[in-house]
Amino acid sequence: MKAEKIFTPFRIGDCEIPNRLVVPAMVANMCPDGTATEQYIKYHEEKAKGGWGLIITEDYRINEHAAGYPAVAALYDELQIPGHKKFTDIIHQYGTKVFCQIYHAGRQANHNVNGNVKPVSCSPVPCPWNKEIPHELTVDEIKQLVNDFGITALNAKKAGFDGIEIHAAHGYLVHEFLSPNCNHRIDEYGGTYENRMRFLKEIMEEVRQKVGDNFPISVRFSAQENSEGGRRMFESRQMLMDIEEMGADVIHLSNGMYGVRSSVGIVASFFQQHGWNMDFAAEAKTFLKIPVITVGRVAEPAMAEDIIVSGKADFVAMGRASLADPHWPNKAKAGANNDIRHCIGCLQGCTASTYQGVPVYCLVNPELGHEYEYDYSKSEKSKTIFVAGAGIGGMEAARAAAIKGHRIEIFEKQNTVGGQFISASYPPYKGEFATYTAWLYREIKKYKNITLHLNTELTAEMVKKVKPDKVILASGAQPVIPNVPGIHNKNVVLAEDVLLGKSDTGMTVLVVGGGMVGSETAAYLGMQCKSKVTLVEMRDAIAMDMEAGIRDDLKDCLRRCYVEIMTGTSIAGATNEGALLKQGDDITLFPCDTIVLAIGTKSYCPLAEELKDVCVISIVGDAVKARQAIQASNEGFAAGLTS
Missing domain, CATH: 3.50.50.60 (FAD/NAD(P)-binding domain)
Structure with missing residues (x-):
């Protein structure tokens, strides 16, 4: 099936989105003081270049104590507007629309990133994540937060955003008020269904009053909570209809809440099937008149096309697909599906970075987060580069060096490429790991300046004979064998x-x-x-x-x-x-x-000592120290690009 419908325009309120492909809000951790940094701008600009119709920026905190992560963006202060105006102007150059997601992390906030301020919530029910008992908000404090949402929305409009998304999902503050599991208040903000909806209703009214009637408002909402006693889609139906009545222009239908152990996660791993969340969107489409955005492990153009053609949703949000390949839309539109670099659901960078409090990074896309600093221009001098090992680290090194215009020779002692990443695709649910190895192999075969030697181990004598300008050692690791009796038996x-x-x-x-x-x-x-x-x-x-x-x-x-x-x-x-x-x-x-x-494994790098006085060397991945695959891909690419 050729993807065509996903490239047709569609309106959200008065805003026409050029296609049906959406980058949903994902924590990037690139804005320490809330202002749009060069790293943040270039990170999103790459997606705009790649052809995404709508980018929804992540988790703009509504005040200085509302963050759940150390470096999320903010627009609660007018001083933050100019940087974000520069950001939206750049995104708009490519025809992409951009919405600003605004939120308060609630009990999922972290005092370590909020000036040692205690998290707040509707009730003093601790978050399963941080175990902290939150401060129970007073009515006056709730009113102030409603005002904060309005101010942030207005500042976003002034900064040139095309719309607002109110984050009412995933266990953050607005979701906490909606959930009977979190909300145990007995005043006008708790107890009955109407009272639990009141906080969101007042936020919607305040935001609408601030931004005007013709400015789109999206609401991100969890169809189900996936927790014991939590909300199911049956109750969500009424909530969604009421949110539409409140004046929402689009529903961004997600699932779940953080800190809850369930068979499905908000950021689903390779254990979860592709498109796992779309049936909730399809159900919502039967009773909502406004557009619906679906999300949840959509990776293939054919699946995205089917969702739109079948009417299951009006837009498809593809978060980690956009991280793995920011140019997914342009490649799909050109029919170059084999050129798409697919997310493999490993969570080694996109999720791990949020825990680590560092800018987002990715196993299959080592360029992610470095868009502002990596130089892809051809080198003034074309060099000869030897690469020892054709695992993912070695192939990424070769690919990067080829971009710079160098001549690369890869030496792999096995009869195939991939190294340890081949066996990584064999355990249950991990078959798609092979797509990354296959993509890298196709990429290095495209470059005429890359020569691949299989069944050939690089030796010091070969290096001394040819005298390459640089050798990148990506020889990987070897298994640890315990020194105990009988360990070499046939069994x-x-x-x-x-x-x-x-x-x-x-x-x-x-x-x-x-x-x-x-x-x-x-x-x-x-x-x-x-x-x-x-x-x-x-x-x-x-x-x-x-x-x-x-x-x-x-x-x-x-x-x-x-x-x-x-x-x-x-x-x-x-x-x-x-x-x-x-x-x-x-x-x-x-x-x-x-x-x-x-x-376990231990590094294998016999050439490091032999070549240290012979030529320039770089050691990457497990050849340095046995670690995860993400270090191999990222270090390999960096070594190749700086050759």
Whole structure:
């Protein structure tokens, strides 16, 4: 199916959006004092260049104590207007419209980023995230917050935004007032349905009074809370109809609230199916007259097209797709679907950055967040660059160096590209990880100035003979093998070999090492209907090197596969009958057919010492230290671009 309908214009109120593709609000952490920084402007400008019809900017706090993150933007002060006016002017140059999302984080605010001020909420119910008991707002304080929303909306209009989005979802302050799980007030702002809606109603009235009748107002809303006793779509139907009656011009229908453990998350990982949220939008379309924006792991042009053609929604918001490839719309419009760099749902950068309080970054798009500082102009002198290793770090290094006009030769000792990232695509639900490896391979094949040598390991002698200007060492890591008796027996295999089909296992399997690789390998084996799979970890918890949301999903998967988990346990040896396991001072025989080692990896970089006095070298990814894939891609690209 050729994508056509998604490129037709559609109106939100009096504002015509050039196409149906929306960048939803996502925390970028690029505006420490609230003003629009050069980094922030260039980050969004890249999306405007890429052809997105509407960009909704993220989490503009309505006062100095309303933030949930350390560096979100703000427009509560007129002094902040000029920088954001510069921002909107730049976005408008590309024909893209831009809405300003305004919010108060409520009990999900963090005193560490709000001047040590205690979070506030409708009731003193602690947030599951930060565990802090919030200050219960007085009526006068509520009235002041309503006024703050209005002031921020007016400032956004003055700054050139095309519309406003009121954040009434995801467990932030407005959502807290709407939710009976959070709101236990007995005054005019709590108790009955009408009272719980009052805060949002007053905000809508105040914002409308400030911005006028012809300025679009979007409301971001969670169709369901996905919590025990939380709101379901049945009650949301009435709320959505009332929000339309209040004067909303569009509904941006999301799902869930932060801090709630459920099978679906606001930022869904690879465990969640694509388009998982669209049915709620389709239901809303049956009773709403205003447009509806859907969101939730839409990645393929065909799916986006189907959503619009079938009438499930009027717009498709694609947050992480826009991070992975800001030029998704232009590529889809040109029919160049194979050129699209897809989000793989890993959460290693987009979500992790919010916890870390740093600007957003991405595994598959190492350029993200660096748009303001990376120089893509051709180098004055074309250099010869050798790259050792064709994993994702090595391929990103080669791609970046090729952009600069250098001549690159990649040396890979295996018969294929991808390195450890190949086996990373084999565990349950992770098949789409292979799309990144495939995309990189297609990219390096496009460049005539890149030569790929497979089945060839780079040596110091080769470097000394050719004398390249620079060598980038992306040789990766090797598995850690414990020094215990019997570890080289035939019944002991490596997790990577199991995932790649190089080693078979018996029906009873012990996986040693409960980090990400070991836990995923145990799930992989469990789904193969082995009679018994046991996972042992020396620490007191498994998968601690994974993002929290994915870790919870993986634990659910392990439970469904009946994988037994033993923590505080290490391997002391291997025999033909099984493994010797150590718990405390006790060592016992654990009978099993196969022992799978997933204890970890260590850097592999034999050339570093040999070449240190021979030529300029850069070491990237696991060759520096065994870490996550995101360090390999980001460091590799940076090394190539600065060659």
